[in-house]
Amino acid sequence: MSETQLYWYALEPMDVLLFRESKPFSPGEGSWAKGLFPPMPITIFQALRSALPYASDKARNLKFLGPFLLDERDTLWLPTPKDLLATGQSDPHADPDTTPEDNFEEKVRGDQYSRLQPAEGDPWKPIGWDDQKLPPLVPPSLKKGEYIKGRPHPWMRASALSAYLQGSLPQAGDFHEDPWDTQVLPHIDIKSDTRQVKDEAGYFTEVATRLRWGWRLAAAISARIPTTTVRLGGEGHRALVTPLEDWDPGIDWERFRQGTGRVAYLLTPGLAQPEADPRIYQAYPSQWQPYLAGCATDRALLWGGISAVRRQGSERLDFALLPQRAFIPAGTVYHFKGDPPPPRQLVGNPCAQLQTFASLNYGTLLWGIVK
Known part of the structure; x- marks a missing residue:
């Protein structure tokens, strides 16, 4: 993904994985801590970095890309572009009292695919759409008997x-559901010599993730790491790190990153920048507004919360607040009217505090076309 050589590794969990969401969590006030999966890039980067020798571990010029998913055949899986729709053909002999959407499995599987398109004309004005804001993306015209199944x-x-970045539509076998299950982990602290739960901080629940058989995480870092184990996530759970030698990821990263086109696909979470007034996070840089024909995305991922730090010269851990940031989810797609201005990487305004996001390839954009 850059001039620096990246080496790819598979991370196979040896237990469940525990990545808490960013919401401040205290067992005495809220007893449920949700999980976040896949984890943010910084989490996997620090796990791989911990496997380096001490001298190398202090290097500040390491590059990183990931994490993504890897199946038992070493096939790489990336977030599905959010402008894709699954469509199907209704059965003329079906029961008239049911609708095609009644079959959930058929709905989510899909057998034909299309892309959302920029709205033409001004069809949204009657419903009060603000023509000064970003126009919506709309489904294409459907043929007779065709219906939208969903994403x-x-x-x-x-x-x-x-192939999608080159303008081709995918096939049904090109997609996969989330290859993991969640596991609820209750924690109970009982009062001494009683069968009662403590009044404060006595009970809380976490949600862990268990990858299915054969599935692993895949990531790249600009350092050689031998086969080893690393700590990954909370509760000291570990993962087996294995180099992917002579491995073909199936996509030319550099070609699409340095290329041009009217469509940009967000490969990794991008740092969302708030508008100046009011300070509301948005899914695209403000300088793109005049050039955008539409954007397909989901709700932002939040990162931050409560932590503890040890001040210099002190042995005591002090209360600290991590900076709260919003990240645009991977798979977001931008449609442009013309060639957009910079940035070419969504890591916010360049400054010293954000250099880490750039070196870890947050907000990586791959550029493509629509035929």
């Missing part, structure tokens, strides 16, 4: 994404 599964083969 395809959230993961796409890397080779299929390569």
